[in-house]
Amino acid sequence: MDLMNLPIQLDNYIHDMKMHSEFSSLRGIGDLAKELVKTGRFASYMLVYKLLTLTLVLPVATASVERAFSAMKIVKTQLRNKMGDQWLSDSMLVYIERDVFAFIDNEPIMRRFHDMKPRRQQL
Structure with a gap:
């Protein structure tokens, strides 16, 4: 109409x-x-x-x-070609918003990942 x-x-x-x-x-x-x-x-x-x-x-x-597709070319390489949609989305978000994530400390993230379930190796 x-x-x-x-x-x-x-x-x-x-x-x-x-x-x-x-x-x-x-x-x-x-x-x-x-x-x-x-x-x-x-x-x-x-x-x-x-x-x-x-x-x-x-x-x-x-x-x-265009920036998102450029970032996807960097994040999704031949070695990581079979990653799932959610993992790709999370990786893209971190890569595109890297200036925000630069100020986040890695230690609490690693601790949370470690506490999710027991691992064979120490993080």
Whole structure:
């Protein structure tokens, strides 16, 4: 339904923007989205505003996915190719958020792992 309404809303939006001078001096999509919110027109042109926000978010989302796949290439090597989904997810989280985990002491983690069940070797 939104796809059918979009061309009509875009025509109305273009006509309305030509009538108001505050929209003529904008420098980019970010300024346009801010001005739509400031003037309250984002409610009238919800589909146009949704397209603008998706356009603004797309580069950030794409970069995040690319970083995750780069990290996966490092974490999941040929030697560790058969790891399960949960183990891979945990390893990826630690690798991607390594700046947060750098401040966590290893001793309590090792102690908890050791206390889970008896091991043949000392950790």
